[in-house]
């Protein structure tokens with residue numbers, strides 16, 4: 001049998017040397033013994049350093065005291081790659097390095113099983129998203145992240161120099177995913193990086209994050225909520241099947257509610273008032289988000305809640321208004337954090353232009369408007385941050401822990 005991996009630990013007891021080798025699956029023990037193992041090989045094994053990459057050939061024998069119940073008795077060994085000592089961070093998981101330093105050394109930090117598990121699970125979440133979307137008849141699209149317009153309005157965009165013109169890094173694929181519906185492709189999704197110039201350091205904001213987006217022809221908000229509810233239920237099912245050991249490691253009991261409660265913004269405010277949670281009349285504060293999630297957990301046994309019908313002045317121009325002040329926008333909160341925004345869009349050209357003007361923006365800044373002139377079906381959709389979903393599922397304190405290479409105002413490496 002031949003195995004390869006990192007030297008996790010070495011215990012030299014003189015006549016007996018135990019080496020544990022680690023790879024993505026776990027740990028295997030190599031046991032070298034004076035009088036049994038070739039003498040030159042035994043000496044070479046004794047000189048190994050932690051975190052070197054080696055391969056070992058030998059016989060596998062049962063040993064109930066070894067991790068996984070077996071050990072390798074080595075016949076030969078190849079040193080593939082040595083490691084400098086000491087490592088910049090502790091990777092065996094015994095000492096918790098400071099979080100910033102761990103991100104500085106992310107690809108070594110991922111040798112710790114806790115950190116590796118986050119990105120294994122993230123990969124499974126994305127896999128399940130793709131499986132669900134394909135099964136539900138959505139086409140996958142790939143839209144440009146270089147744009148001439150600040151998609152979400154506001155100031156949180158990164159201007160870049162595009163040859164001799166100013167352009168922006170896309171804040172979301174919003175305008176592309178809507179415009180493509182003019183083509184006849186009536187259910188689309190995509191996943192990719194988006195950019196937000198968030199100047200604040202919070203535990204939930206990144207300057208670059210992975211946005212899952214979908215958009216579909218429909219005229220009823222409940223159709224959009226149904227898609228998201230079904231997709232999340234599918235993701236939870238698959239994570240329970242495919243990520244058991246990760247959920248155990250993080251002590252997470254991943255239960256999907258029978259139904260996600262759907263509450264209007266006004267109802268939420270009334271509940272928060274009753275529960276004596278301070279919040280703003282016009283928007284949900286982080287305290288309000290946590291408060292309504294606590295309430296729904298108690299009342300409906302659901303860690304999720306859809307909040308619908310936000311005031312239009314708190315939502316972007318592309319959302320369809322409901323009356324003068326209301327809107328067909330929604331957020332999905334999970335364990336106290338907003339993980340999704342979405343809604344029914346304004347597909348009528350004149351009304352969309354009016355919405356843009358109402359937000360104090362110049363309609364001429366939006367090239368995509370052209371596509372709304374030639375028969376645009378009614379539609380809705382949503383956007384969800386992959387890091388925030390990973391963060392909340394595993395109960396991570398900071399969204400940076402769920403980003404492979406997080407970008408914030410002070411970080412552009414690794």
Ligand code: AMO
Pocket residue numbers: 152171172173174196198204205206207208209211213214338339340341342343381382383384385386387388399
């Ligand atoms: P919104 O701006 O609310 O909506 O973003 C949608 C979701 O993306 C995630 N998110 C973030 N994650 C990490 N860092 C950030 N700075 C950050 N900003 C947002 C959150 C959030 O719920 N175009 C709309 C979506 C739509 O209507 O389809 C949009 O981008 O999980």
